[in-house]
Amino acid sequence: MREIIIEPNEKQRAFFESNAKYTAYGGARGGGKSWAMRMKLILLALNYKGIQILLLRRTLAELRENHLLPMTKILKGVAVYVSGEKEFRFKNGSRIKLGYCESVSDVLQFQGQAYEVIGLEEATHFTEFQFFALTESNRISGNMPSPFKPRMYFTCNPGGVGHAWVKRLFIDRDFRGSEKPEDYLFIKSLVFDNKFVMENDKGYVETLKNLPDARRRAMLYGDWDAFEGAFFPEFDREKHILPQGSRIPDGSIYFRALDYGLDMTACLWCACDSEGRIYIYRELTESNLTLSEAARKICELTPKDEPIRYTVASPDLWNRRQESGKSGYDIMTQNGLTRLIKADNSRIAGWRIVREYLKHDIVSGPTLAISECCPDLIRSLPLLRFDEHIREDASDTPHEITHTPEALRYALMSRRPALPPKKRSSFSSSVYTFDTPSDQIEGYEELIEY
Numbered sequence: 001m002r003e004i005i006i007e008p009n010e011k012q013r014a015f016f017e018s019n020a021k022y023t024a025y026g027g028a029r030g031g032g033k034s035w036a037m038r039m040k041l042i043l044l045a046l047n048y049k050g051i052q053i054l055l056l057r058r059t060l061a062e063l064r065e066n067h068l069l070p071m072t073k074i075l076k077g078v079a080v081y082v083s084g085e086k087e088f089r090f091k092n093g094s095r096i097k098l099g100y101c102e103s104v105s106d107v108l109q110f111q112g113q114a115y116e117v118i119g120l121e122e123a124t125h126f127t128e129f130q131f132f133a134l135t136e137s138n139r140i141s142g143n144m145p146s147p148f149k150p151r152m153y154f155t156c157n158p159g160g161v162g163h164a165w166v167k168r169l170f171i172d173r174d175f176r177g178s179e180k181p182e183d184y185l186f187i188k189s190l191v192f193d194n195k196f197v198m199e200n201d202k203g204y205v206e207t208l209k210n211l212p213d214a215r216r217r218a219m220l221y222g223d224w225d226a227f228e229g230a231f232f233p234e235f236d237r238e239k240h241i242l243p244q245g246s247r248i249p250d251g252s253i254y255f256r257a258l259d260y261g262l263d264m265t266a267c268l269w270c271a272c273d274s275e276g277r278i279y280i281y282r283e284l285t286e287s288n289l290t291l292s293e294a295a296r297k298i299c300e301l302t303p304k305d306e307p308i309r310y311t312v313a314s315p316d317l318w319n320r321r322q323e324s325g326k327s328g329y330d331i332m333t334q335n336g337l338t339r340l341i342k343a344d345n346s347r348i349a350g351w352r353i354v355r356e357y358l359k360h361d362i363v364s365g366p367t368l369a370i371s372e373c374c375p376d377l378i379r380s381l382p383l384l385r386f387d388e389h390i391r392e393d394a395s396d397t398p399h400e401i402t403h404t405p406e407a408l409r410y411a412l413m414s415r416r417p418a419l420p421p422k423k424r425s426s427f428s429s430s431v432y433t434f435d436t437p438s439d440q441i442e443g444y445e446e447l448i449e450y
């Protein structure tokens with residue numbers, strides 16, 4: 001008989017005691033999250049006969065360093081490690097399997113298997129797809145003699161490809177469909193909670209304090225809005241969000257911007273006032289709309305008296321399909337969405353324009369205002385991250401947060417001719433070219449007259 005004596009801090013105790021369906025322990029660095037995850041899973045394995053547990057990290061190297069080595073030490077004489085299966089087997093029939101998901105599809109290897117408990121270490125390193133795929137394996141395995149409510153435990157720091165879904169569920173608590181608020185518990189972890197580090201490694205707190213500003217806010221204080229890698233740190237909820245019901249100035253020009261895809265149609269309704277300020281006042285985000293459905297829906301959502309001048313859309317809409325000989329442009333036009341123009345899809349120049357709009361003051365404020373009625377755009381803009389390889393481009397992952405920002409980019413690029421250089425001294429002169437071919441749109445003369 002070997003006794004394992006552990007001394008959890010207050011937050012770790014809360015993590016141990018939670019039996020919510022999904023418990024996340026996270027925030028800043030060094031709070032004792034991995035320790036708590038390891039101990040929690042061991043306690044479950046010892047206390048529940050036959051329980052099947054899966055502990056995952058993104059890579060094998062991380063798994064070995066962070067868990068395999070310390071667990072092997074703690075469980076010596078308590079459980080047997082079977083290296084071929086990468087699992088600890090306990091005398092009472094319980095099992096802790098260690099796994100990793102290096103590529104997105106690696107997660108599929110766990111499909112068809114059943115684990116009463118799944119621990120996801122550094123959950124923000126996993127994509128939303130991987131998380132959802134894993135929830136399918138989180139069920140009763142049939143090996144336990146007593147009843148048990150399946151659940152998942154997460155540890156996480158801000159940042160990473162999974163930042164958006166972890167933040168949505170545990171920080172913003174913005175639930176969708178059948179997600180129930182009572183299923184999600186977040187316990188904030190800070191290095192200051194960890195007596196072990198505070199007493200034995202005082203330099204670590206100093207190291208965190210010396211990080212660059214945004215990263216320090218994220219890693220020392222667990223600020224989910226401030227993680228390094230935000231593509232638009234200029235975005236500021238205080239400055240850029242318009243309360244519902246705000247009025248768009250008389251004489252504004254109305255238009256729409258569309259990023260069509262079967263996986264997601266994103267459309268923004270926009271207005272440009274006489275000083276060049278842009279207002280985004282309505283959005284549509286919906287998946288699985290065919291071209292004709294998307295066109296009809298956009299028309300339905302536009303009140304008859306709203307004088308939309310044009311809809312700027314992704315250029316691939318003009319590609320002809322081999323089978324029908326028709327393009328997306330043809331189908332949308334036939335379904336009532338006329339006056340479509342091709343967006344300028346230069347990504348780097350486009351993002352630069354978005355950045356200028358976000359930070360530029362004409363007289364007394366920024367030149368871009370987004371209505372509260374556009375929750376997807378408001379959620380997505382601060383989550384966009386830098387591309388790992390092209391530093392001036394935004395990352396394409398997580399894909400679900402790219403749709404409304406892309407539509408915004410098309411919208412702002414379409415207004416370039418309306419930005420007189422004399423008013424916008426900080427814009428480079430190369431920005432004021434207008435290269436939309438005139439044969440793409442009826443009423444083109446009217447379009448370029450302002």
Ligand SMILES: Nc1ncnc2c1ncn2[C@@H]1O[C@H](COP(=O)(O)OP(=O)(O)OP(=O)(O)O)[C@@H](O)[C@H]1O
Pocket residue numbers: 007008009012028029030031032033034035036157189194196197
């Ligand atoms: N209750 C505890 N008793 C003893 N040691 C602890 C306890 N909690 C944490 N530690 C130790 O503190 C150190 C940091 O903890 P841990 O690695 O779990 O932090 P973390 O929050 O996972 O950090 P990171 O954000 O870097 O992943 C480790 O050496 C760990 O073993």
Ligand SMILES: [Mg+2]
Pocket residue numbers: 033034035155
């Ligand atoms: Mg850790």
